Every structure is written in structure tokens, then in C-alpha cells.
Amino acid sequence: MTVVNFFKNFGKSVAKGDIWVKLSLLWTGSGYAGRKQYVRALLSTILEAMILIFSIGFAPQYISKFDNLGDVQKEAKYNPITMKNEVNDYDNSFLILLMSVIILVVWFASILWWMNNVIRAYELQKMKQNGKHINSFMEDCKDMLNHNFHKTLLTLPIIGIILFTVVPILVMVFIAFTNYDQQHLSPTHLFTWVSLDNFKRLGSFGNNAYFGYTFRKILLWTFIWSFFATATNYIGGILMALLINNKKTRAPRLWRTLFIITIAVPQFVSLLLVRNFFANHGIANAFFEGIGFTSWLKEAGFITTNYIPFLSQPGWAHVMIILINIWVGVPYQMLIATGVLMNIPSELQESARIDGATSRQVFWNITMPYMFVVTGPQLVTDFVRNINNFNVIYLLTETVYKTTNQKMANAKGAETDLLVTWLFSLTQENYNYKMASAIGIVIFIISAIFTLLAFTRVNSAEREEMFS
Helix, strand or coil, rough: CCCHHHHHHHHHHHHHHHHHHHCCCCCCCCCHHHHHHHHHHHHHHHHHHHHHHHHHHHCHHHHHCCCCCCCCCCCCEEECCCCCEEEEECCHHHHHHHHHHHHHHHHHHHHHHHHHHHHHHHHHHHHCCCCCCCCCCHHHHHHHHHCCCHHHHHHHHHHHHHHHHHHHHHHHHHHCCEEHHHHHHHCCCCCCCCCCHHHHHHHCCCCCCCHHHHHHHHHHHHHHHHHHHHHHHHHHHHHHHHHCCCCCCCCHHHHHHHHHHHHHHCCHHHHHHHHHHHCCCCCHHHHHHHHHHHHHHHHHCCCCCCCCCCCCCCCCCHHHHHHHHHHHHHHHHHHHHHHCCCCHHHHHHHHHHHCCHHHHHHHHHHHHHHHHHHHHHHHHHHHHHHHCCCCHHHHCCCCCCCCCHHHHHHHHCCCCCCCHHHHEEEEEEEEHHHHHHHHHHHHHHHHHHHHHHHHHHCCHHHHHHHHH
């Protein structure tokens, strides 16, 4: 049932329903009671009473302060009677926001349940008018364990998704429109709504627009990183799969096993080892210094330090991160490409060779188009995943890379940061939740737009028919 049909059915039920259906607008159990489904009527009435108690007895203390998120600051005053410092009855802005979101979600779910209850009451009316059998409560219970058992199983997961996914996301979205930061930490201090100020700071220009400047620099690097990280792994994985599966390659199982071993090692272990390997005073620098390569680079003007700044200077760090990601990511893509190559229709390649096509022509006109058709959606997914690829960037640059750009430092960012690592730094190290939430919304919008545009043009199910 679509959203439009749901509302149409509700309006039709109210308009054409009998007295029991119309009465269910006030007493949700009336539609069942009028059809002698007394147990359902009782349960529906109890649920309605619980919602009313929740809405009248609990919700007002939070929802009434939702407009300003509280106005009583936390203070400790000395009480001469008890001779102790006593804390006043203060407002907790974050608790007000969280509970208000939960209340709004409960009210929204309650409205949907109320409307569906009216529709169900009208359906019972039509069943009675047509002389159809109306299930008893026990028959409904048996149906929920048999024919509609999938609905029973999905109930708890849906509740869990609402509580642990939907509610936190909504809270994060609302925080983006507040001034919740280190100077307004709850519960010690209050924070309040600031409209679109945080988004304006991200788009600001000028000498003092630190966040706007940093946002543009990091956004550009995020796109550059996502493109090269996706393209290099995708192409490298395909080439590696072709090379290993080539008939002229000796010991293909050995080579395949060696690459799979890199997958078996946890990624964070590999990245931390590589970070130490390419540190300013790591093994790589010791080796290049020993053979005189570092001195040659310094004399040629490529570096100004006594070591090669693989992960500690802009440019060098950007290139090294992409190269290291190739080493980490190609084995995964190699396995995927191997599976796809095994499914390419052999008659296509054979007929092409019979027609005089060279190996290169077969690769560009059959192998690659087929690979792209099958792995197109996965390519889109990889690009979006790389936009949010926290592990590679954070593990390689944390404690190693320090920005010398004062504007970026003021915004707590760095040249090697992605939007997601910048967001992490703002929350975990600087408690700037307002800007982090705004950046989180921007990341979601970018990922959503790119995914929708890409998937509308990459439909592997339809295009794969060309090869069948």
C-alpha cells in the first residue's frame, strides 16, 4: 500500500463507515467491539489509554521546552540550613532534545496506528455486510504465527531500527541547527536553536571564514580521494585477476593465495604497520637515507627536510595514501573480478577470435563492457564507501600528519582529512557537535545524490541481457 492509497483509504473509511467506524476516531476499540471482537477492542483501548497517559502525563514537560531547549541554567548554591552546595532544578538541553524527538516519533507512529485502526474497522464492516467470516482473537493469533508470521518476526527489528537508527539520526539532524559545542556542553550549559547559521559557516568566504575555507579544501580532497581510490582499485583488481588467470601465468594458485593473505590480516593492523614503515624516521626513510636517495631529493629541491615526508606533508601524503590504498584494496577487487571473469560467456570470446579479433580487442569490446555491466552497482557503492572511508585516512595520518595551514588548524581540520575524519575530530577532540552534525548532513546529501544519479544510469540487470 502506497502512502497516497493509505490516506485515500482512511478518507474513504471515515466517509463511508458506519457509526462504529466513526466512533473509532475517538475510541479506537469501538470498531472491534461493534463486530464482537472484544479482546481486540480491549487491547486497542489499553494501547490508546497508554498513548493518552504518555501524551498528557509525560510529554508536556519536554515538548513544551522544545522551542528553546530550556532556559534554566545549572547552578550550585550554598544552603545555610543543610550547609551544603545544592544544585537547582535546571534544564538539560540535550535531554529535552532527545526526549522531544522520541515523543514526536511516538506521536507520529500513534497517528499512523490510529488511521490504520479506522481503515481496519471499515474493512470489518464490509466483511460483515458481505457475510464473510470475521476471525476471532485466537484465529488472528494463529494467523500471526502462520500466514503472517513474517510480520511477527519483523516487529522487533522495526522497533530496534526506530530506536537505535531513526531516533539518533533525527537527533543529529536537529543538532545541526543548534549551537551545541564546547561552550554549550550539556548539562552544565544550555544550547539553543540557531537556524541555518552552521550551514552558512560552511559556505562562508573571507579571511576569517575558517570553516568555509576548510570545508572547500576538504571537500575537494574527498572527491579526489574517492575517485582515485575507486578507480585504481577497480582497474588494478581487474588487471590482477586477468594476469593471474592467464594461461601463461605459472603457479596462479600461489599468487592468488599471497594476495588473499593480505585480506586475512585485519586492515587496521596493516595500515598501522605501513604508517610506521613510512614514518619520518621509519624503515623506508632509513633505507633511502642509507643509499643517498634522500640527499639527492634535497639537493634537487624536492624536499626541504632530512627525511622524505611520506605522510607528513601535503602532496606527499596525498599520493602515498592513494598508493597504500591500492595495496590494501586491490586484493578484494581481484576476487570479485575473478568471479565475474569466470561467468563471461565463452562463446562470445571464441566467436570474436574467429572473426579475427586480437586479445586487446576482445578485452576492450567484451571483457571490460561485461565487467562494467556486472560490477557497475558495486563501483557506485565503492565510490560512496570511499567518501566515508574513515579507516585508511585516520590510521595512516593520525599522530603523523600535522597541518601548518593556520586557517585549517583554526577549524580543526587538515589537508589529508576527509569530511568524515574531520567530523570525527570535531566531535571526539573538540566537542563541536553543531558543525559535525552539519557536515554529517552534507555527507549524506552528497552520497545520496551521487548514488541516485549513478544508479539511474547503471542498471546491470537490463544491460546484462546484451551478453546473454
